[in-house]
Structures are given as structure tokens and as C-alpha cells.
Amino acid sequence: MAMLTVEDLNVYYGAIHAIKNVSFYVDEGEIVTLIGANGAGKTTTLQTISGLLRSRTGSIIFQGKNISNTHPHLLVGQGLAQVPEGRRVFLQMSVEENLEMGAFTQPSSGVDRDLEMVYAQFPRLKERRRQVAGTLSGGEQQMLAMGRALMSHPKLLMLDEPSMGLAPILVEQIFDIIRDLNKQGSTILLVEQNAQMALSVAHRGYVLETGKVVTTGTGAELLKDEAVKKAYLGG
Amino acid sequence: MDFLTLMDYLIRGLSLGSIYAIIALGYTMVYGIAKMLNFAHGDVIMVGAYICFFTMNRVGAMFDPETQALAAAVAPALAGVLLSMVVCTVLGVVIEGLAYKPLRQAPSLAVLITAIGVSYFLQNAAQLLWTSSPKYFSPIVGSGQVQAGPLTISHVILVTIVACVVIMLALTFFTNKTKMGKAMRAVSEDKGAAQLMGINVNRTISMTFAIGSALAAIAGVLLCSAYPTLTPTTGSMPGIKAFTAAVFGGIGSIPGALLGGLLLGIIEIFASAYISTQLSTAVVFGVLIVILLVKPAGLLGKTVREKV
Numbered sequence: 246m247a248m249l250t251v252e253d254l255n256v257y258y259g260a261i262h263a264i265k266n267v268s269f270y271v272d273e274g275e276i277v278t279l280i281g282a283n284g285a286g287k288t289t290t291l292q293t294i295s296g297l298l299r300s301r302t303g304s305i306i307f308q309g310k311n312i313s314n315t316h317p318h319l320l321v322g323q324g325l326a327q328v329p330e331g332r333r334v335f336l337q338m339s340v341e342e343n344l345e346m347g348a349f350t351q352p353s354s355g356v357d358r359d360l361e362m363v364y365a366q367f368p369r370l371k372e373r374r375r376q377v378a379g380t381l382s383g384g385e386q387q388m389l390a391m392g393r394a395l396m397s398h399p400k401l402l403m404l405d406e407p408s409m410g411l412a413p414i415l416v417e418q419i420f421d422i423i424r425d426l427n428k429q430g431s432t433i434l435l436v437e438q439n440a441q442m443a444l445s446v447a448h449r450g451y452v453l454e455t456g457k458v459v460t461t462g463t464g465a466e467l468l469k470d471e472a473v474k475k476a477y478l479g480g
Numbered sequence: 481m482d483f484l485t486l487m488d489y490l491i492r493g494l495s496l497g498s499i500y501a502i503i504a505l506g507y508t509m510v511y512g513i514a515k516m517l518n519f520a521h522g523d524v525i526m527v528g529a530y531i532c533f534f535t536m537n538r539v540g541a542m543f544d545p546e547t548q549a550l551a552a553a554v555a556p557a558l559a560g561v562l563l564s565m566v567v568c569t570v571l572g573v574v575i576e577g578l579a580y581k582p583l584r585q586a587p588s589l590a591v592l593i594t595a596i597g598v599s600y601f602l603q604n605a606a607q608l609l610w611t612s613s614p615k616y617f618s619p620i621v622g623s624g625q626v627q628a629g630p631l632t633i634s635h636v637i638l639v640t641i642v643a644c645v646v647i648m649l650a651l652t653f654f655t656n657k658t659k660m661g662k663a664m665r666a667v668s669e670d671k672g673a674a675q676l677m678g679i680n681v682n683r684t685i686s687m688t689f690a691i692g693s694a695l696a697a698i699a700g701v702l703l704c705s706a707y708p709t710l711t712p713t714t715g716s717m718p719g720i721k722a723f724t725a726a727v728f729g730g731i732g733s734i735p736g737a738l739l740g741g742l743l744l745g746i747i748e749i750f751a752s753a754y755i756s757t758q759l760s761t762a763v764v765f766g767v768l769i770v771i772l773l774v775k776p777a778g779l780l781g782k783t784v785r786e787k788v
Contacts, residue, residue: 297672321678333673333729335666345659350678353659397678 246309248273248432249294254303256286256293263289263290265456266303271401271434276427278435278443278464280477281453287436288330291405291451294434295327296320308400320348324400328407330436332390336379340370343378343389347396356396363392377446384415391422395431402426403434407444420446444468452477472476481552484630486542489745489753495637497745498644498695502699503722504729504737505601505651506692512668512732513688516588520575521696522719523602528568528697529714530610532560533617548745548761557620572693573686581682599716606712614711617704636705643698651691664688668732721748721752721761724768739779 247270256264264286269278279287292298296317305313307325326347335343340387344363348356364371367388371379378389387407394402404423408416420442427433427446437443444450447464452473460473469472491510503525510518536556543552583591621635655661666674667684675681703718704710721744729740738767747767771779 286692297675316680317672317680318677318680321676327676329673329676335669335672335673337669338662338665342662342665345662346674346677346679349663351661391678 247271247306248308249434250304250306251290251294252304252306254290254293254305255301256298257301257452258288258289259464263456264293267453267456267458269451269458269461271432273432274427274430275449276423276433276435276447278437278447278450279453280437280440280443280450280467282477284455285437285453286456287453287454288405291403291434291436292326295325295403321397324398325403326394326397326399326401327403328387328390328394328405330405330409331381334378334381334386334389334393335379338379339375339377341374343393344370347393350397359396359398363395365368366395366425367392383461384411384418385434387411387415387419388422391426395426399431401432401434403436405436406438407435407441408437418443440473441468484753485632485672489749491631491633491641493746493749494742495640495745496749497725497742498640499699499706499741500704500722500725500744501667501738502647502695503718503740504741505734506648506696506725507723507726508729508731508733508737509664509688509692511726514580514685516580516591517723518580518689518692519592519719519723520598520602521692522715522717522722523599523606524568524571524575524693524696524715525703525716525719526606526712526771527571527602528564528700528711529617529710530606530615531564531567531697531706532701533615533710536560536618536620538698544677547745553622560620561701564701564721565694565741568693568697568700569690572689572696576686576689581685596724602714604711610712612712614709617708617710619705619708621705622703636691636702640706641701644738646696647698648734650679651734660684660687672715721764724765727778728771730778733778733780735778736778743779757788 249271251254251270254264254267255262267290269277279290280288289298296315299314307323312320326369335346341360344360345356348359351359369385370392372388373385378386381389388454399406407419407423409478410419416439417422419437423433423435424446435443435447444464448462450461450467452467460467460470462470503521507518539559540552540556543555545552561605575598579594580591583594619636621639624635625632626635626638641721644691655665663674663679664684664687666677667679668680671681704714722741723742725744726737728744729736729738746766748760748764751763755763
């Protein structure tokens with residue numbers, strides 16, 4: 246059984262039909278990516294899964310349980326973590342406090358151990374643990390946002406545009422980390438505008454256009470697909 | 481002006497400022513978390529003062545000051561403060577749940593008008609319950625004085641300043657060291673991201689109202705201990721001045737509320753001593769206008785820069 250199954254999802258912003266009958270699934274251990282242009286509905290889909298937005302119809306099954314329209318704060322404890330678009334770290338709190346917030350639903354006895362785990366993954370964060378998050382660079386903030394999500398021991402990690410606004414060298418680094426996390430056992434749902442990078446790390450991908458899934462296939466297949474190449478990979 | 485008088489005014493200013501600061505904390509914490517101005521906050525102070533007044537009378541009557549001097553001095557004050565804190569905490573949470581929570585998605589103007597409505601509701605309910613004739617509030621710590629060198633300081637002033645210091649230290653500890661306090665800071669920065677951490681935003685907002693209202697009860701008791709006339713509108717002017725203090729210090733900032741409150745209290749006392757009693761309030765608001773012209777975010781207000 247898939248870890249996450251989204252079926253016939255419909256989401257509206259007022260009268261605007263933003264997500265139209267979107268269906269996809271993520272199996273345990275996979276990296277699945279949703280790619281598409283700005284406004285295709287990628288972020289809307291993620292935010293609907295994590296409960297920040299409400300769906301009108303359709304179902305979202307996570308680990309065999311229908312989680313449609315559940316309050317976001319209740320989903321974290323069930324193993325769903327989202328790294329939001331634009332990172333949204335708590336800029337006025339220290340790096341370590343940000344990570345502690347990620348562990349909000351966890352018993353406090355394990356927090357120190359989990360901090361060490363995240364610091365091992367992101368040594369840079371350990372150096373800056375006492376620094377206020379607002380003083381970090383964009384790449385460091387992305388690492389912090391990812392580390393913060395890992396603190397909740399997610400079964401499914403959803404990443405929204407992790408490469409946004411980062412220099413190419415940092416983009417490479419972030420995607421290496423995504424690959425690493427997956428090798429260590431994390432299941433990942435990745436939303437990206439950088440289709441080239443996303444498809445090269447993903448096992449499978451879905452292409453979204455104006456709120457609809459138009460193509461799906463393995464990462465390698467989509468990288469070779471003529472239509473995808475033309476629209477998203479620069480020829 | 482001689483030095484002793486100056487010191488005396490300064491201490492009085494600090495005491496009045498401490499009360500403003502305690503009230504301003506309620507405004508600033510609620511603003512920081514819920515991004516709304518709770519104009520009913522001043523009237524929660526008044527309710528707290530009434531509860532303390534009636535409790536002190538009831539409990540005071542249970543002891544004989546001749547034979548149980550200590551109990552007669554301590555028990556009524558203690559019971560009064562505690563009960564008024566409990567009642568105000570519940571009142572604050574109920575106000576938030578009934579009046580503000582349904583408006584979470586509404587425009588801020590609707591919330592503001594609701595807050596003013598709640599304020600009038602509380603004043604009129606108090607008038608109905610307790611009539612508009614003033615009650616004479618006896619200070620919770622008696623009318624004793626201590627001699628500090630050449631200065632004479634009343635117990636009320638001393639207790640007020642100590643209470644303010646203790647509250648500030650406790651709140652600083654709470655917001656910086658406890659899990660719930662850190663969660664409150666997270667919610668005040670980014671509600672959506674806080675929810676993604678598993679933080680229940682609604683519960684955090686109620687908690688903030690609970691803390692703010694408990695502080696309002698303390699402020700009410702201290703205020704009426706210093707200015708003993710208690711009527712249903714007792715809370716409104718100090719409420720507005722404390723709101724001014726919160727803006728003055730930088731609304732949303734806890735140290736800002738302390739600084740703004742203390743400065744406001746000192747300015748008000750000095751203005752009434754050296755300029756004119758009638759003009760003191762005008763001077764207070766004049767200073768606010770100047771500060772806001774020079775520093776629109778308030779003295780300690782933060783302008784957050786985002787890095788991309």
C-alpha cells in the first residue's frame with residue numbers, strides 16, 4: 246500500500262478552481278516530485294496535504310488513514326512534515342530554538358539526541374547553533390528548515406521549492422542532502438520549479454499544468470520526454 | 481527643586497510606570513500573538529479590582545484584627561489577589577473564545593470594533609452588578625511606610641515595583657526557556673510555520689489571553705491600592721495609557737512594554753509635578769506623538785528584515 250495516496254483532489258481559492266482532480270501516490274522509500282510552472286498548483290497541493298488549505302472534494306490517504314482537512318498541527322505527530330516554500334524559519338529565534346520547535350510534538354527526553362543527529366547531517370548548523378536564524382544565509386536557512394522538519398521524525402518529508410533563490414552550488418548541495426536523506430530511509434515528496442534537478446533525483450515525477458496532472462513517469466522517462474523537455478528543461 | 485523631592489517623584493513615577501508596564505504586557509503579548517488590539521484589556525483590570533475588593537471585605541470579616549492580627553492582615557489580601565487572578569484568567573479566555581476567535585479570518589477593523597464593544601459590555605455589566613457609585617479600595621498591603629535613608633516610601637509603592645520586576649523576570653524566563661513560551665514566540669513570528677511544527681495556534685492564543693488577563697488582575701489590585709477610588713470606568717484611562725506605553729516601547733516587544741510603561745509613568749508624574757496636573761496626560765500623549773514621528777516602530781520595536 247502506498248504511504249500517501251491523493252485521489253481526485255479539488256481545491257478552490259474562492260471561485261478559482263486551483264487544483265482539478267489531481268491524483269498521485271508516493272510509495273515508502275521513494276522520492277516523488279511534482280514539477281510544473283509557476284501557478285501550476287504545486288504548492289497548493291502540498292499545503293492541502295499538510296492541512297494549511299482545505300480541499301473541496303477528493304481524498305488524501307496517509308498511511309491508510311484519510312487525513313483530508315485535518316488541522317495541520319495534528320498531522321505532525323502522525324509523521325507528516327513539510328518544509329514550506331521560502332523556508333519560513335523563525336528569524337528571531339536561534340538556530341537551536343528553531344530545531345527545538347521542530348521537535349514540538351516529540352517527548353522532550355529525545356530532543357538532545359535528535360539535535361545531535363541533525364547537527365551530524367548539517368555541521369554548519371552546529372557552528373551557528375546560538376545564532377539568530379535571521380542572520381543565516383539562504384542556503385543555511387534551507388538547511389535549518391530541513392533539519393527542523395527532521396526533528397519530528399517524519400515518515401514522509403514534503404519539500405516545497407528547496408532550491409528557490411539559492412546559488413547553483415548550493416542547489417547541488419541541497420539535492421545531495423535530499424538524496425542522502427532518502428538513502429537513510431526518508432520518503433520524500435518534492436515540489437520544484439527546477440525540473441532538471443528534481444527529475445534527476447526523483448524515482449518518479451508528475452507534471453502539473455494549471456492545476457491538472459498532465460504527464461507522469463519515472464524521473465529518467467520524464468527527463469527524456471519531448472514535451473517535458475520543451476516546456477521545462479529549456480529545449 | 482531639591483534632590484529629595486526629585487527622588488520622591490522618580491520613585492512615584494517608577495511605581496505608576498510599573499502598573500502601566502504590567503498592563504502594557506497584556507496588550508503587547510496579545511498583539512504579538514494574535515495581531516489584534518484588545519481594547520477590553522483595561523476593563524479586565526477593573527473587574528479584577530472589584531473581585532479583589534469584595535473578596536477582601538468577605539475574608540477580612542472572618543478574622544478578628546485584635547486576636548488574629550497576622551491572619552487578618554495577610555489572608556484577605558492573598559485571597560483577593562488570587563481569586564481576582566483566577567476570575568480574570570477565565571474572563572480573558574472566555575472573551576477570546578466567544579468574541580475574537582470567530583473573527584480570526586475577519587478584517588482587523590471588525591476585530592477592533594468588537595474589542596471596543598467588549599470593553600463597553602464589561603463597563604456596563606459592572607455598572608449593573610456593582611452600581612456606578614465608587615467603592616473605596618483599601619491598599620492590599622496596608623498604608624505603612626518604610627524609611628530608606630532620608631526617603632519615605634510607602635508599602636504600596638514598594639510592592640508595586642517589586643511585583644513588576646518579578647513579573648518581568650518570570651515572563652522573560654517563560655518565553656525564553658520553556659517549550660510553551662518558545663512556541664508562543666514561534667506563533668507570533670509565523671502562524672503557518674508554527675502549525676507545521678505541530679503547535680496548536682488556537683490554544684497558544686488562549687494561553688496568551690490567560691496570561692495577559694492574570695497580569696491585568698494584578699495590575700488592577702495595584703492600581704486601586706495606589707488610587708483607591710473604584711468605579712466601572714476605573715480601568716479605561718489606565719488601559720489607554722498602558723496601550724500608549726506598549727506602542728511607545730514598540731508593540732509586540734516584552735522589554736518594550738516595560739520600558740514604555742516605566743517612561744510613561746515617570747513622564748506623567750514629572751509633568752504633573754513641574755508643569756501642571758491638568759496637563760500631565762496631554763504631555764504624556766505629546767511625548768508619544770513625538771516618539772512615533774521619530775521612531776514609528778516604537779523605542780524597541782523591530783523592523784524585521786528578511787534574507788533571501
